Amino acid sequence: MENLLTLKNIQLTYHSPKSETKAIENLSFDINKEDFISIVGPSGCGKTTLLSLIAGLIKPTSGEIVFHSNNSQVGYMFQRDNLFEWLNIWKNVSLGLTFHKRKTEENIAYAKELIEKYGLKDFVSHFPSELSGGMRQRVALIRTLSLRPEILLLDEPFSALDYQTRLSVQNDVFSIIKHEKKTAILVTHDIGEAIVMSSKVFILSKRPAMVKKIINLDFDQSLTPFQRRKDEKYQPYFDEIWEELQ
Amino acid sequence: MKNNYSKEHKKYLLKTRARVFTIHFSRILLFVLLLLLWELCARFNIIDPFITSSPSRIVKQLGMMINDGSLWHHTWVTLYETILAFSISTLLGTLIAILLYSIPFVRKVLEPYLVILNSLPKIALGPLIIVWIGTGTKAIVVMGILICIVITTISMLNGYLSVEKEKILLLKTMGANKLQIFFRLIFPATFSDMISVLKINVGMSWVGVIMGEYLTSRAGLGYLIVYGGQVFKLDLVMSAIVVLCLLAAVMYFLVSLLEMYVNRKR
Ligand SMILES: Nc1ncnc2c1ncn2[C@@H]1O[C@H](COP(=O)(O)OP(=O)(O)OP(=O)(O)O)[C@@H](O)[C@H]1O
Ligand SMILES: [Mg+2]
Numbered sequence: 001m002e003n004l005l006t007l008k009n010i011q012l013t014y015h016s017p018k019s020e021t022k023a024i025e026n027l028s029f030d031i032n033k034e035d036f037i038s039i040v041g042p043s044g045c046g047k048t049t050l051l052s053l054i055a056g057l058i059k060p061t062s063g064e065i066v067f068h069s070n071n072s073q074v075g076y077m078f079q080r081d082n083l084f085e086w087l088n089i090w091k092n093v094s095l096g097l098t099f100h101k102r103k104t105e106e107n108i109a110y111a112k113e114l115i116e117k118y119g120l121k122d123f124v125s126h127f128p129s130e131l132s133g134g135m136r137q138r139v140a141l142i143r144t145l146s147l148r149p150e151i152l153l154l155d156e157p158f159s160a161l162d163y164q165t166r167l168s169v170q171n172d173v174f175s176i177i178k179h180e181k182k183t184a185i186l187v188t189h190d191i192g193e194a195i196v197m198s199s200k201v202f203i204l205s206k207r208p209a210m211v212k213k214i215i216n217l218d219f220d221q222s223l224t225p226f227q228r229r230k231d232e233k234y235q236p237y238f239d240e241i242w243e244e245l246q
Numbered sequence: 247m248k249n250n251y252s253k254e255h256k257k258y259l260l261k262t263r264a265r266v267f268t269i270h271f272s273r274i275l276l277f278v279l280l281l282l283l284w285e286l287c288a289r290f291n292i293i294d295p296f297i298t299s300s301p302s303r304i305v306k307q308l309g310m311m312i313n314d315g316s317l318w319h320h321t322w323v324t325l326y327e328t329i330l331a332f333s334i335s336t337l338l339g340t341l342i343a344i345l346l347y348s349i350p351f352v353r354k355v356l357e358p359y360l361v362i363l364n365s366l367p368k369i370a371l372g373p374l375i376i377v378w379i380g381t382g383t384k385a386i387v388v389m390g391i392l393i394c395i396v397i398t399t400i401s402m403l404n405g406y407l408s409v410e411k412e413k414i415l416l417l418k419t420m421g422a423n424k425l426q427i428f429f430r431l432i433f434p435a436t437f438s439d440m441i442s443v444l445k446i447n448v449g450m451s452w453v454g455v456i457m458g459e460y461l462t463s464r465a466g467l468g469y470l471i472v473y474g475g476q477v478f479k480l481d482l483v484m485s486a487i488v489v490l491c492l493l494a495a496v497m498y499f500l501v502s503l504l505e506m507y508v509n510r511k512r
Contacts, residue, residue: 052415055419056419057415057419073421075419076416078412078416080412082410082413084435086434086435095420096420098426098430099417099423100421
């Protein structure tokens, strides 16, 4: 499989007047194209920090992050959808296109296609406040995808949703990402979510974060997250990750 | 659509409408009653109309001033000063806030100065203004600006600083530069702060300008009030106050219109 991203001996220390916090120490891993990685780990171990590093929002204290592709555009999704309440859905989706002169006909057509394909066509002139939480999160995903990022960084994007919505949005997001052939890194506290969404689970240690264990999930390719939950392999994986996190 | 409402809903609508009507009606009634009471007390010398004036005397006074054109002259002078003070302080205050927002170092350095300036009663600077700038319109406008500008700067700066950090990060991951972040996010997100600043400034610029006119003036509503007080022409004082009330209400109404208009456009 084609290698997309390499992290080499990443180290990151936060400095504040009162303390020095080593958030990440000696972290190395590779990510292949179309991987769906889930990252689980104790609270405060440095998961968000890791995503910020990959997104280029902060620079590592030492180490190297290498993109093996000339498109290093990342798509970042947060816990909250961060839709702009004063813009309608179409303007929210095409927001990213206004920077760097990306508002080309081709890109606009792609964004429109995404909107149509993923069931938001009737809502383009609605405002975010008129949409349900699940739909809003879908808009946020399409906004992210419209920039054609090589890699999607998802920081607990479903944790603000109620349980039922979460299950259906997991399904949606999973199929959209598979369909668009994107690479994704999902940070989550929900072990079940990690198992049903991803191809590999990275278990991080307590702060400073290191990769404690990588679990390859070997599900039938055709299963949806919903079906994976009912698969017989689900429970053993769950127990294994649970054990590791203790 | 309308006919689909249930009986209870119709009843509810009727009740709310009746309530809104009663509120409006009571407001007007209260106003009329107060005027009437004032007028009667003055007529029957329960209060001294020489000191308290009376609605009919105010109307007479206003009529006179309309006829000789002085009402328009004084009103225009004050209105002009207020509009100047209002627009300059709003623009300048917002600009300073943008500057402080984009240069954290300067912001930190100036923080205590802003706090002190904010709590300083600006009227204390009156004599200085007159010495430095001289008497007349300029000094009055400066007084008005001084009153509004610090609070404008502080309110807008706080608004900018309270924009969600995550949204800023989001735009950064999309490759937006600082200017784009400001115009796409910070500015629209703090729109309601802008409106409330405008509303505050409408009131404050009147305060500043009238204070300025108390200090130094040869015309204007503030001048009429001071002059009327000095020569004991309370009808004049009251008339000027009535005109001020009307003007402040109109200006507040205009800002509300602006707010409604822009909210609908968004
Ligand atoms: N800007 C910062 N300055 C100083 N310390 C920070 C900063 N951001 C994070 N930290 C510290 O670094 C550590 C890792 O933070 P991070 O947000 O990456 O954890 P996380 O794994 O995402 O946590 P959670 O599971 O709660 O989301 C924490 O101890 C946190 O207090
Ligand atoms: Mg986090």
